[in-house]
Amino acid sequence: MTDKQRNAPARPKTRHSSGVTHVNEPHHDNFVVIGNHLAQHPELSLTAIGLATHIQSLPEGTPIGIKALAAKFRPPSVTPPRPDHLQTCDSCDRAFRSPQLGRCRDCRSSVAVA
Incomplete structure (x- = not known):
């Protein structure tokens, strides 16, 4: 049988089982140290x-x-569309502004009174 050959170096022994593992590589040209x-x-x-x-x-x-x-650093040329939040009332097809679907103010009050 042949010997086992590893194609990757063994993982470094660390005290922690999860989190960041740093691999520090020295650089000699064109770099900046940020504290x-x-x-x-x-x-x-x-x-x-x-x-x-x-x-x-x-x-x-x-x-x-x-x-x-x-x-x-120019801002992006295309801005994402803003949500309009215009909804159509389930009872009377009136448009009203609300983040949730449902009934307009007039139809909600008439259902509450009835």
């Missing part, structure tokens, strides 16, 4: 952290004013 104080800042939004990370990765001397950033 955990920025990457995991509790008061910044994901957008703010991403923007700060992008700014830190730019070469020295790159313009980073509002106009330069707005030119680089």
